[in-house]
Amino acid sequence: MWAHLPRVLTLVVRGFALTLAVLTAVVVIRTVTFPSYQTSPPECKTTDPDFIPADKERLARFTSAIQFQTVSYERGVGTPQELAKIVQFIQESFPTIHGSPMVRRDVVGNYSLLYRVEGSDASLQPYMLASHLDVVPITEEANWEAPPFSGQLKDGHIYGRGTIDAKHSLMGSLEALEFLLSRGHQPKRTLYLAFGHDEETGGHFGAKVIGDVLTQRGEKIAFILDEGSPVGDGLAPGVSKLLALVSVAEKGFLQLRLVVNEEGGHASMPRSESAIGILSKAISKLEDNPHPNMFGTGPEARMMEYVATEMTLPYRILASNLWLFSPLVAYVYSRKPQTNAFARTTTALTRFNAGVKDNVISPEAVAVIDHRIHPMSSVEEVMEFDRKVINDPRVKLNVINNRPPSPTSPYGKDSPTYMMLQETIQQIYPDALVTPTFMVANTDTRHYLNLSSAIYRFNPYVMTPSDLPRFHGVNERISVQNYERVMNFYYHLIMNMDKTLELKRHGHEDEL
Numbered sequence: 021m022w023a024h025l026p027r028v029l030t031l032v033v034r035g036f037a038l039t040l041a042v043l044t045a046v047v048v049i050r051t052v053t054f055p056s057y058q059t060s061p062p063e064c065k066t067t068d069p070d071f072i073p074a075d076k077e078r079l080a081r082f083t084s085a086i087q088f089q090t091v092s093y094e095r096g097v098g099t100p101q102e103l104a105k106i107v108q109f110i111q112e113s114f115p116t117i118h119g120s121p122m123v124r125r126d127v128v129g130n131y132s133l134l135y136r137v138e139g140s141d142a143s144l145q146p147y148m149l150a151s152h153l154d155v156v157p158i159t160e161e162a163n164w165e166a167p168p169f170s171g172q173l174k175d176g177h178i179y180g181r182g183t184i185d186a187k188h189s190l191m192g193s194l195e196a197l198e199f200l201l202s203r204g205h206q207p208k209r210t211l212y213l214a215f216g217h218d219e220e221t222g223g224h225f226g227a228k229v230i231g232d233v234l235t236q237r238g239e240k241i242a243f244i245l246d247e248g249s250p251v252g253d254g255l256a257p258g259v260s261k262l263l264a265l266v267s268v269a270e271k272g273f274l275q276l277r278l279v280v281n282e283e284g285g286h287a288s289m290p291r292s293e294s295a296i297g298i299l300s301k302a303i304s305k306l307e308d309n310p311h312p313n314m315f316g317t318g319p320e321a322r323m324m325e326y327v328a329t330e331m332t333l334p335y336r337i338l339a340s341n342l343w344l345f346s347p348l349v350a351y352v353y354s355r356k357p358q359t360n361a362f363a364r365t366t367t368a369l370t371r372f373n374a375g376v377k378d379n380v381i382s383p384e385a386v387a388v389i390d391h392r393i394h395p396m397s398s399v400e401e402v403m404e405f406d407r408k409v410i411n412d413p414r415v416k417l418n419v420i421n422n423r424p425p426s427p428t429s430p431y432g433k434d435s436p437t438y439m440m441l442q443e444t445i446q447q448i449y450p451d452a453l454v455t456p457t458f459m460v461a462n463t464d465t466r467h468y469l470n471l472s473s474a475i476y477r478f479n480p481y482v483m484t485p486s487d488l489p490r491f492h493g494v495n496e497r498i499s500v501q502n503y504e505r506v507m508n509f510y511y512h513l514i515m516n517m518d519k520t521l522e523l524k525r526h527g528h529e530d531e532l
Contacts, residue, residue: 135211135213137213149245151189159493178497226464279415307369319428
């Protein structure tokens with residue numbers, strides 16, 4: 021027996037070496053031959069006859085829109101007088117839209133706006149561009165470089181709450197439509213513009229009512245575009261080019277109230293366990309046992325594959341061979357909060373309340389957990405996981421609020437709507453890479469899910485890592501160049517949607 025051991029070991033080593041050689045060959049071949057998912061449409065240039073410049077008049081309208089303090093504070097609590105003012109301002113600022121017999125305008129839910137632009141070809145299914153009128157409250161006003169509702173132009177940037185969330189798309193889409201109609205063009209495909217007035221607090225009185233109105237009309241929408249992820253500059257490792265992130269889904273959420281009730285009493289005679297101690301152990305279990313890493317089951321893997329051919333070599337090898345390296349990438353994703361949010365359902369302890377007096381044992385302890393649910397998971401799975409991890413019947417789990425993840429919209433070369441959006445992006449950003457992803461936050465699209473199976477969330481402006489804290493934060497701003505790109509993006513999207521959805525695009529050689 022022992023006499024044959026060297027031969028057996030030799031065979032094992034040879035087998036291992038052969039397996040490694042085959043794996044290496046497969047990895048190299050896939051890396052070299054991995055397909056590109058990018059397109060090269062004709063670029064939108066400032067010299068084009070249908071280019072929309074950010075001139076004084078258009079900038080003045082945008083900065084005026086920023087000056088309306090349309091703040092949403094909580095559900096049902098906003099700024100109705102400011103909303104009424106911006107609704108009137110929009111009507112007065114775009115005379116061609118509001119004077120066109122092709123345009124129907126409805127004020128929905130008192131302040132939200134719904135426009136229908138009648139297309140010339142009734143056989144084409146309509147589509148919808150969405151945004152919202154409201155903004156979040158101001159924080160740390162003393163630290164702003166310009167007054168937060170001034171719309172002040174400073175160093176090539178327009179400052180103010182709403183510049184990137186989301187009055188850029190509100191005004192940019194209206195400017196594009198005004199420009200198009202003023203040139204005497206009627207779109208072939210019917211277009212809706214939908215502007216809710218309470219998106220920041222859930223859209224219950226704005227977008228929800230808009231969705232109900234369209235449902236009552238029996239509308240089915242070819243595709244919907246709302247606010248979402250940006251064109252990233254330096255947001256992804258291994259990618260030197262701009263990266264346009266098109267969100268094809270949204271995470272769901274589940275907010276749980278965890279409650280423990282035990283006998284209280286004087287601190288001088290404590291029991292072996294307290295309500296606070298029991299609940300603390302339950303919370304520790306949840307934090308020590310995160311939900312399963314789901315990298316590779318949803319759009320997060322495609323986010324890498326769609327740009328693999330443009331990545332630096334180490335990242336290109338990984339992205340081209342996720343069949344092999346997916347566990348490694350999943351581990352790397354889990355190490356940082358920003359990427360971990362794309363890999364799994366997250367768990368955040370947001371509140372912990374207990375105790376009434378320093379020398380009294382609290383009879384009750386209450387905590388609130390906020391879960392953001394991965395698109396490939398569900399509310400039921402999250403609840404079941406939490407119960408198994410806590411494994412203590414004394415801890416009661418009560419649902420405060422929940423929403424399942426959105427369906428994943430079609431993407432890739434087999435989806436005409438996604439490819440139309442991708443090619444429009446690359447007309448405005450010719451050097452950008454376009455890739456699918458998903459939102460870790462929520463938008464008004466939650467109220468439009470029954471209207472379309474193709475819902476996308478995208479902001480056509482560039483953001484760097486240093487810009488990210490400005491979102492809902494201090495010194496929110498957008499560059500003049502970015503706002504100019506926003507207007508032209510919406511114009512080209514409207515023109516591209518004149519075509520049947522067969523992966524064609526509008527070129528500047530086409531006559532209006």
